[in-house]
Amino acid sequence: MNLSLLVDLYELTMACAYFTYKRKTRASFDLFTRELPPNRSYLVFCGLDDILSYIKNLKFTKEDLDYLRKQKLFPDDFLKYLSNFKFQGDIWAMPEGTIFFAKEPVIRVTASIIEAQIMESFLLNTVNLQSMIASKASRIVEAARGREVFDFSLRRTHGQDAGIKVARAAYIAGFSGTSCVLAGKLYNIPVIGTMAHSFVMSFRQEMDSFLAYAETFPTRTTLLVDTYVTRKGIENALAVGQYLKEKGFRLKGIRLDSGDLVNLSKLARSLLDKAGLNYVKIFASGNLDEFKIDALLRRGAKIDNFGVGTHMGVSIDAPALDVIYKISEVTDERGRFLPTMKLSQGKVTYPGRKQVFRLQDRKGRYLKDILGLEKEKIRGRPLLIKVVQNGRLIYKSPSLDKIREDFLNDLSRFPKELRSVYSKYKYPVIISPGLKRLRQALAHQLRTRQ
Amino acid sequence: MNLSLLVDLYELTMACAYFTYKRKTRASFDLFTRELPPNRSYLVFCGLDDILSYIKNLKFTKEDLDYLRKQKLFPDDFLKYLSNFKFQGDIWAMPEGTIFFAKEPVIRVTASIIEAQIMESFLLNTVNLQSMIASKASRIVEAARGREVFDFSLRRTHGQDAGIKVARAAYIAGFSGTSCVLAGKLYNIPVIGTMAHSFVMSFRQEMDSFLAYAETFPTRTTLLVDTYVTRKGIENALAVGQYLKEKGFRLKGIRLDSGDLVNLSKLARSLLDKAGLNYVKIFASGNLDEFKIDALLRRGAKIDNFGVGTHMGVSIDAPALDVIYKISEVTDERGRFLPTMKLSQGKVTYPGRKQVFRLQDRKGRYLKDILGLEKEKIRGRPLLIKVVQNGRLIYKSPSLDKIREDFLNDLSRFPKELRSVYSKYKYPVIISPGLKRLRQALAHQLRTRQ
Numbered sequence: 001m002n003l004s005l006l007v008d009l010y011e012l013t014m015a016c017a018y019f020t021y022k023r024k025t026r027a028s029f030d031l032f033t034r035e036l037p038p039n040r041s042y043l044v045f046c047g048l049d050d051i052l053s054y055i056k057n058l059k060f061t062k063e064d065l066d067y068l069r070k071q072k073l074f075p076d077d078f079l080k081y082l083s084n085f086k087f088q089g090d091i092w093a094m095p096e097g098t099i100f101f102a103k104e105p106v107i108r109v110t111a112s113i114i115e116a117q118i119m120e121s122f123l124l125n126t127v128n129l130q131s132m133i134a135s136k137a138s139r140i141v142e143a144a145r146g147r148e149v150f151d152f153s154l155r156r157t158h159g160q161d162a163g164i165k166v167a168r169a170a171y172i173a174g175f176s177g178t179s180c181v182l183a184g185k186l187y188n189i190p191v192i193g194t195m196a197h198s199f200v201m202s203f204r205q206e207m208d209s210f211l212a213y214a215e216t217f218p219t220r221t222t223l224l225v226d227t228y229v230t231r232k233g234i235e236n237a238l239a240v241g242q243y244l245k246e247k248g249f250r251l252k253g254i255r256l257d258s259g260d261l262v263n264l265s266k267l268a269r270s271l272l273d274k275a276g277l278n279y280v281k282i283f284a285s286g287n288l289d290e291f292k293i294d295a296l297l298r299r300g301a302k303i304d305n306f307g308v309g310t311h312m313g314v315s316i317d318a319p320a321l322d323v324i325y326k327i328s329e330v331t332d333e334r335g336r337f338l339p340t341m342k343l344s345q346g347k348v349t350y351p352g353r354k355q356v357f358r359l360q361d362r363k364g365r366y367l368k369d370i371l372g373l374e375k376e377k378i379r380g381r382p383l384l385i386k387v388v389q390n391g392r393l394i395y396k397s398p399s400l401d402k403i404r405e406d407f408l409n410d411l412s413r414f415p416k417e418l419r420s421v422y423s424k425y426k427y428p429v430i431i432s433p434g435l436k437r438l439r440q441a442l443a444h445q446l447r448t449r450q
Numbered sequence: 451m452n453l454s455l456l457v458d459l460y461e462l463t464m465a466c467a468y469f470t471y472k473r474k475t476r477a478s479f480d481l482f483t484r485e486l487p488p489n490r491s492y493l494v495f496c497g498l499d500d501i502l503s504y505i506k507n508l509k510f511t512k513e514d515l516d517y518l519r520k521q522k523l524f525p526d527d528f529l530k531y532l533s534n535f536k537f538q539g540d541i542w543a544m545p546e547g548t549i550f551f552a553k554e555p556v557i558r559v560t561a562s563i564i565e566a567q568i569m570e571s572f573l574l575n576t577v578n579l580q581s582m583i584a585s586k587a588s589r590i591v592e593a594a595r596g597r598e599v600f601d602f603s604l605r606r607t608h609g610q611d612a613g614i615k616v617a618r619a620a621y622i623a624g625f626s627g628t629s630c631v632l633a634g635k636l637y638n639i640p641v642i643g644t645m646a647h648s649f650v651m652s653f654r655q656e657m658d659s660f661l662a663y664a665e666t667f668p669t670r671t672t673l674l675v676d677t678y679v680t681r682k683g684i685e686n687a688l689a690v691g692q693y694l695k696e697k698g699f700r701l702k703g704i705r706l707d708s709g710d711l712v713n714l715s716k717l718a719r720s721l722l723d724k725a726g727l728n729y730v731k732i733f734a735s736g737n738l739d740e741f742k743i744d745a746l747l748r749r750g751a752k753i754d755n756f757g758v759g760t761h762m763g764v765s766i767d768a769p770a771l772d773v774i775y776k777i778s779e780v781t782d783e784r785g786r787f788l789p790t791m792k793l794s795q796g797k798v799t800y801p802g803r804k805q806v807f808r809l810q811d812r813k814g815r816y817l818k819d820i821l822g823l824e825k826e827k828i829r830g831r832p833l834l835i836k837v838v839q840n841g842r843l844i845y846k847s848p849s850l851d852k853i854r855e856d857f858l859n860d861l862s863r864f865p866k867e868l869r870s871v872y873s874k875y876k877y878p879v880i881i882s883p884g885l886k887r888l889r890q891a892l893a894h895q896l897r898t899r900q
Contacts (some may be wrong), residue, residue: 001610005632006631008643009631010644011646013645013667017667018649020662029648067634109528118750119646125604128605129607129608156771158608158769160611162611162612166777181458182456184459189783192462193460197776198479202468202563202777202790213464213467218469225818227792228896229897280720312684314764314770319608319764323605409872447678448678449654
């Protein structure tokens with residue numbers, strides 16, 4: 001699908017006005033969020049890969065232009081401009097998997113104001129979904145304390161694109177795999193599946209369904225035991241486990257999808273162990289999230305793997321990130337960049353070309369971030385790196401596995417309090433002296449000018 | 451994008467086991483939801499159009515099959531079967547825009563059990579998103595009491611597919627248009643846009659930005675007045691309104707995006723009216739939902755149009771529908787359909803081939819629905835109609851405008867209490883005597899059998 005029209009109309013009408021009045025104006029925009037959503041003490045940046053491929057492929061086709069012409073909004077010279085449109089600016093971004101906080105720009109675009117404006121809708125849409133999901137998924141991985149977690153959310157993600165992007169973002173955040181086959185194919189993520197209740201119900205006896213599945217996949221069978229009476233289901237699974245064992249195979253697992261997961265998992269574990277099937281894993285699913293997983297494990301549930309669907313796949317407690325894309329500087333008549341900012345009530349922004357600096361101690365543990373001006377001399381690792389220069393990609397995304405590994409390693413360097421499910425910890429993000437001064441001076445100047 | 455692999459892996463592993471053990475078995479599945487989400491007294495069915503096109507185009511390509519082969523899960527004969535896969539069953543569905551309630555199947559699939567199973571992930575994903583959004587959007591339209599509402603959600607919808615599907619579903623529910631240009635192009639929905647704060651900020655003075663926009667779009671300018679000091683912004687808009695008037699044009703509107711919308715809109719209305727600009731519309735936006743719109747109007751806000759984004763676009767108070775796809779009957783060895791049901795704790799289903807009957811009084815007002823067996827003689831209009839027969843499409847979707855019109859007309863026939871924003875009203879859905887009897891007998895039989 002050509003994505004050039006996946007844009008809010010006003011980006012194009014503004015671009016058209018710029019085309020007449022500000023054709024040579026350049027500007028910088030920051031993509032960031034003013035506040036962390038509820039229950040979040042950190043966010044995980046994702047979506048850069050899609051953004052780079054969007055930038056590379058962005059093109060208004062004849063069909064697109066015909067549609068725009070029919071709106072009777074745009075003069076011909078502007079449509080002609082769009083027909084040759086190509087992004088030619090610079091983009092700075094955090095690498096995918098970077099942990100970020102409120103106020104910190106994750107992307108900075110510096111370009112002709114027309115080009116920078118037209119990007120807005122796509123950039124926000126992409127970062128909103130993917131960072132929101134990675135952030136939620138990371139909490140669930142933390143709650144599972146080393147146990148494996150799998151993405152089962154395809155049926156409740158918001159549409160087809162979300163189906164695959166959620167699987168990818170969750171994998172970056174530490175999930176071990178997904179049920180979504182297309183995501184597996186596109187991103188080389190491990191795919192996993194068990195069986196559904198309908199499978200069990202389509203056979204006359206539960207046992208018949210278990211045997212049919214086990215015969216078909218003797219090395220990869222996880223039996224769903226709660227369709228009728230869970231205790232009976234576990235006993236049937238034991239019998240299948242023994243049967244496979246006699247044939248030289250190992251039953252992989254059983255799945256609990258309803259009922260009291262603490263007691264059922266304890267019961268299953270003890271019955272499995274007594275039957276010499278200690279290698280059979282107990283898999284739990286059913287509207288799980290980080291809070292439920294945390295509670296299950298605190299209460300001693302004997303669960304080895306979690307399947308997590310809806311709650312992760314729609315980030316149910318925070319189904320939107322308040323990501324925004326705000327202009328921070330713009331050139332004057334002589335082409336000099338002048339910082340700018342918004343003053344609307346409760347919606348103030350930070351002016352100028354900024355950088356995020358992350359400070360660590362000698363052992364590599366992160367201490368705080370400083371949001372400063374790009375040119376300020378500040379200790380700490382700068383998180384924004386240049387990925388597009390004059391419209392040309394100068395950054396090669398690491399492999400998905402490398403992104404995942406870097407993220408998990410990075411997360412372990414933050415204070416432990418950050419990672420607790422019920423964390424109220426606020427990682428320090430300091431505004432640099434230079435940025436503070438600029439902001440105050442500019443606010444005064446703008447209020448006077450208007 | 452080929453969607454055959456947009457499927458949970460277990461659909462394919464189950465299909466593979468069916469292929470060995472139940473190749474000739476046929477089954478029926480119902481797609482429904484057990485409960486309405488919070489704050490919902492009705493749901494609006496959407497997604498059929500995408501489902502029919504999925505059914506029509508579903509095909510496992512060589513590339514898909516190569517990927518599946520690499521999983522080392524599936525025997526060659528099953529992959530060969532998939533290479534020739536084509537849905538050949540029957541589908542019954544409610545027309546798009548039909549209002550539905552808990553327990554009521556919106557789709558029923560009767561097919562070879564393999565084919566019916568493989569549909570599951572896509573059907574759920576599609577109905578979940580589109581019905582969830584139409585249901586939320588309808589509440590917002592009701593809250594606006596005849597004022598126009600526009601979809602501004604693209605930047606916060608969950609990805610690209612959601613971006614366009616949300617616009618479509620909201621339009622069906624009564625929205626007047628969308629900011630998403632691609633949705634406008636694909637579905638012929640009116641597109642709309644105003645201007646962003648960045649536009650205003652890119653000019654030295656607010657007034658310069660207003661004039662530039664007004665000169666570019668003299669008949670379609672809505673000025674965003676809250677970038678700096680809203681009262682000053684309104685005054686600047688007045689001046690632009692006068693200027694356009696002198697040139698023979700009409701300023702279309704002003705937009706308020708922050709602050710106290712009640713008082714600001716009253717102020718704006720009175721200033722506009724005094725200046726002879728009573729035709730200028732007041733447009734409000736900024737994290738609006740049905741509750742806020744209802745409150746604004748109760749408090750006398752002078753708002754003509756609402757732009758609604760995030761809250762509608764992610765259905766923020768209920769970002770997932772608990773839609774499920776459950777087997778309801780399956781053939782025995784002799785090919786006879788036998789009803790079946792699930793008994794898991796809290797997850798019981800209704801067996802057999804069902805129909806939803808909607809009863810009305812002489813004036814066409816809806817009284818109640820009856821969920822019954824297809825063969826039962828029940829008064830009332832059957833809501834499920836056959837849309838696919840032996841794999842062939844036998845239903846032509848109405849135009850989007852017709853779907854929208856039918857929906858709005860249909861909604862007006864329900865009790866008024868249903869449509870209030872704070873409604874606790876529960877529309878009666880009765881289980882027919884035949885279905886009740888079947889369910890009791892079958893529950894007993896299944897418990898005994900296992």
